[in-house]
Amino acid sequence: MAGFGINFAWTSSVFFHSLLFTSAGHSFTFSNFYLASMAVLIVSLALMGVCFPVARKSFQKPPALVCAGIMLLVGTYGAANASFDGLPGIACFWAGVLFTGFGSAFMLGLWGWFLGTKVKTPAANMCAAYLLATPLYFLLSLLPASITVAVVGLLPALSLWVYFSFGRNTDDLPSMAKRTDAEAAEALFPARCAAADGEGANSPAPEASPIPRISIAAVLAGVVLSLMNYTPSGDGPSNFTFALYFLLASAVPLVCFLLYFQAYKGRSSAADRLVMAYRIAVLVMVGSVLLSIAIMDRNLAFQEIALAGYICLKMVFWSLFAALSRTAKLSPITIFCFGEGCLTAGLFIGNQISSVLGLQFASATAALTLAILLATYMFALPERKMYAMMQEQEDDDEPRHQRFRARCEEIAAAYKLSRRETEVFTLFARGRSSSRIADDLYVSSGTVSTHLRNIYRKLDVHSRQELLDLIEGAGE
Numbered sequence: 301m302a303g304f305g306i307n308f309a310w311t312s313s314v315f316f317h318s319l320l321f322t323s324a325g326h327s328f329t330f331s332n333f334y335l336a337s338m339a340v341l342i343v344s345l346a347l348m349g350v351c352f353p354v355a356r357k358s359f360q361k362p363p364a365l366v367c368a369g370i371m372l373l374v375g376t377y378g379a380a381n382a383s384f385d386g387l388p389g390i391a392c393f394w395a396g397v398l399f400t401g402f403g404s405a406f407m408l409g410l411w412g413w414f415l416g417t418k419v420k421t422p423a424a425n426m427c428a429a430y431l432l433a434t435p436l437y438f439l440l441s442l443l444p445a446s447i448t449v450a451v452v453g454l455l456p457a458l459s460l461w462v463y464f465s466f467g468r469n470t471d472d473l474p475s476m477a478k479r480t481d482a483e484a485a486e487a488l489f490p491a492r493c494a495a496a497d498g499e500g501a502n503s504p505a506p507e508a509s510p511i512p513r514i515s516i517a518a519v520l521a522g523v524v525l526s527l528m529n530y531t532p533s534g535d536g537p538s539n540f541t542f543a544l545y546f547l548l549a550s551a552v553p554l555v556c557f558l559l560y561f562q563a564y565k566g567r568s569s570a571a572d573r574l575v576m577a578y579r580i581a582v583l584v585m586v587g588s589v590l591l592s593i594a595i596m597d598r599n600l601a602f603q604e605i606a607l608a609g610y611i612c613l614k615m616v617f618w619s620l621f622a623a624l625s626r627t628a629k630l631s632p633i634t635i636f637c638f639g640e641g642c643l644t645a646g647l648f649i650g651n652q653i654s655s656v657l658g659l660q661f662a663s664a665t666a667a668l669t670l671a672i673l674l675a676t677y678m679f680a681l682p683e684r685k686m687y688a689m690m691q692e693q694e695d696d697d698e699p700r701h702q703r704f705r706a707r708c709e710e711i712a713a714a715y716k717l718s719r720r721e722t723e724v725f726t727l728f729a730r731g732r733s734s735s736r737i738a739d740d741l742y743v744s745s746g747t748v749s750t751h752l753r754n755i756y757r758k759l760d761v762h763s764r765q766e767l768l769d770l771i772e773g774a775g776e
Contacts (some may be wrong), residue, residue: 380449382396519649524676
């Protein structure tokens, strides 16, 4: 995850608390740049999430990687010179907005896809990546402004070189090796794919996608992060002071989480460890908001606690995206691009709310932040929903899989299903899509739809859930 850590250091330098706009007089330019670049990033991530087959292929093409590195280099230098007067300043501003927006979407999709398909322990790797990024960001704040800009512009190329040299040809995880674009498209657009398969009114309803819930939670989390003053406005601590806060606030919780993940790797499930990290992140952020309300000031203590909560929550969401890449049928690119796009949209919304409320309504802002944070934890993304999203596939537990298949065969014999209907019934009950079943059995999607209609009629069920309830009842 060194490549992702380097990329996060670049993102922090350009967007988080910019090291490129070193003069206080540039604050207005940076505020406009930040909002415009976020808008481009949101649109770019949405397009990548929908057009994931094209994005995935581009990640394997050296020319595409070179173009991305050049784009981010130009965008970084354009952003650093956006305060020039006249036409040169305008040209640099829009070059920075467009190239950093498009380029950062490419990088987020690239590293999200890598984390979701090739990394066995995403949470621990995310901790390691951020532990690399934060001291690198701090060291950049110590350099003279001109050298900082030059080094920051080269970071994306270094990140892409790490990916090209060490990660591009890494084997996919076993659970991802047989994931097809057709299956991911069916999960993303179930109604459209069902119509294309010719499935009739008696066909089972498509499974609920995790995208709506995770999108709502990500937007709300982004709003919370923005209201807690993570987005810069040109005021506040200097680059060095902020970088020092960032380093100190990140190192302690990340080291603790990394040790926890490693110590309990064999004694608890991945879901248990991630939910614990989520719980701690929320508690830290609640404590930060309550502290700001109590002392009526956002001082050093607030900065430290708030930054620790930010980095922990960011790690939790990306680890959750990686878990969804394994348990959902969606493409990892779709999950990461939509998830990160919603986080960015939340930052954008929170920025607008902060600009409207202003410093004179600091107490109201803190109360609103606390209310949204608690609503996210209790309703949008409660712990039980995280457990449900992270449940492992039946294939990962062979004895359990064998018992499940035995129950399916018992039901098939009781309801006099044919041999082929039994095969379709078993695969469908395990969560396979129509197109995946067709591929596995070497038949057409229309044939699979016909078998499913016959199965539903013989078993007298009307949805996949009723079918699963029947199987569970048979096993009791």
